[in-house]
Amino acid sequence: MSPCGIQPSRLARFALFFSLFWVPRVDADGVNRTIDDTFGDSVTKQRVTYTPASGVWHDATCLTSSGCAIVGDPTQCFSSTYTAATYRDPWSETSIAMQFNGTAIYVFFILANNMGTGIITQTVANFTLDGGQPQLFTHQPDPNTKDLNYGQLVFSLTNLTNSEHTLVISASEVHINSYINFDYAVYTHEDDTQSLTQNSAHKKSAPIGAIVGGVIGGIAVLLALAFLILYWVLRRRRTTEEKKVEPGFDPQMMVEVQSCISFTESTPPKWIGRSLSEAPTFPRQYFTTLF
Ligand SMILES: *[C@@H]1O[C@H](CO)[C@@H](O)[C@H](O)[C@H]1NC(C)=O
Numbered sequence: 001m002s003p004c005g006i007q008p009s010r011l012a013r014f015a016l017f018f019s020l021f022w023v024p025r026v027d028a029d030g031v032n033r034t035i036d037d038t039f040g041d042s043v044t045k046q047r048v049t050y051t052p053a054s055g056v057w058h059d060a061t062c063l064t065s066s067g068c069a070i071v072g073d074p075t076q077c078f079s080s081t082y083t084a085a086t087y088r089d090p091w092s093e094t095s096i097a098m099q100f101n102g103t104a105i106y107v108f109f110i111l112a113n114n115m116g117t118g119i120i121t122q123t124v125a126n127f128t129l130d131g132g133q134p135q136l137f138t139h140q141p142d143p144n145t146k147d148l149n150y151g152q153l154v155f156s157l158t159n160l161t162n163s164e165h166t167l168v169i170s171a172s173e174v175h176i177n178s179y180i181n182f183d184y185a186v187y188t189h190e191d192d193t194q195s196l197t198q199n200s201a202h203k204k205s206a207p208i209g210a211i212v213g214g215v216i217g218g219i220a221v222l223l224a225l226a227f228l229i230l231y232w233v234l235r236r237r238r239t240t241e242e243k244k245v246e247p248g249f250d251p252q253m254m255v256e257v258q259s260c261i262s263f264t265e266s267t268p269p270k271w272i273g274r275s276l277s278e279a280p281t282f283p284r285q286y287f288t289t290l291f
């Protein structure tokens with residue numbers, strides 16, 4: 001129980017609240033756009049390019065009766081569409097190319113498992129961004145299930161420069177067979193002018209925010225510390241005074257007196273109660289100790 005209703009824990013919580021409030025926030029940059037296998041870019045409408053242009057790629061309308069061994073459920077696909085091909089050694093190249101202006105790219109495939117003997121269901125593909133080093137993705141089918149795995153993230157790159165990029169997904173000139181089923185891609189687009197103003201705003205505001213946050217947080221911590229010290233001093237003083245109490249003096253009354261010390265910024269501490277005359281030097285002592 002603290003004297004005068006000063007509650008250090010409340011003050012500490014108050015300080016914590018302010019330090020949290022002043023932590024500089026980093027805004028999420030950019031918006032996600034999609035590139036559908038069939039409909040292309042959700043904003044620019046630019047389509048994906050498939051190689052070879054004909055005879056190899058099939059969509060969800062290709063059923064088992066028309067020669068497609070693996071048929072996906074359109075309701076489980078993005079935009080109810082997908083585009084798939086089976087690469088067979090030694091075809092020269094089977095690829096998908098897409099372009100986007102953005103800082104991140106995520107590619108989602110539909111992966112196949114055990115569709116019966118002779119049906120190629122493994123997926124092996126290279127992902128090459130802007131003609132750089134290819135990244136190989138491999139999916140080994142689960143022999144225990146016929147289920148297709150929809151919406152599988154098979155490739156992603158973040159932290160790209162905010163410019164136009166070309167992603168090529170390919171299987172070429174290798175002695176493997178590969179089932180490639182492209183559902184859609186997501187890329188993070190940052191508006192040029194918006195990102196410029198946002199970046200300059202960030203450069204200015206982030207350090208200021210950090211400084212203000214640091215200063216306010218520091219003050220809050222010091223305040224909390226000061227009140228904790230005050231609390232400790234008052235407690236210690238109370239214990240000492242209680243020990244000093246002469247025979248016949250009621251310690252309970254002393255505690256009551258101390259509980260009634262009240263002070264604000266503008267008014268000096270006041271003694272209320274019966275033992276006012278018995279402890280005339282108390283208030284000044286508190287203040288000289290503290291300030
Ligand atoms: C964009 O989509 C990816 C993949 O779904 C997600 O991880 C990322 O957080 C999204 N970014 C934004 C800015 O919404």
Ligand SMILES: *[C@@H]1O[C@H](CO)[C@@H](O)[C@H](O)[C@H]1NC(C)=O
Pocket residue numbers: 044046099100101164
């Ligand atoms: C990327 O942005 C540039 C400049 O605004 C534009 O000319 C180009 O067509 C865009 N590319 C794509 C794939 O949207």
Ligand SMILES: *[C@@H]1O[C@H](CO)[C@@H](O)[C@H](O)[C@H]1NC(C)=O
Pocket residue numbers: 158159
């Ligand atoms: C993004 O790039 C910056 C600077 O090039 C680097 O410090 C940071 O680790 C990168 N982040 C990721 C998630 O790759």
Ligand SMILES: *[C@@H]1O[C@H](CO)[C@@H](O)[C@H](O)[C@H]1NC(C)=O
Pocket residue numbers: 124125126134136170171172173174
């Ligand atoms: C992926 O690229 C590497 C390096 O160019 C190549 O050796 C490998 O055969 C490619 N794999 C496929 C499946 O195209």
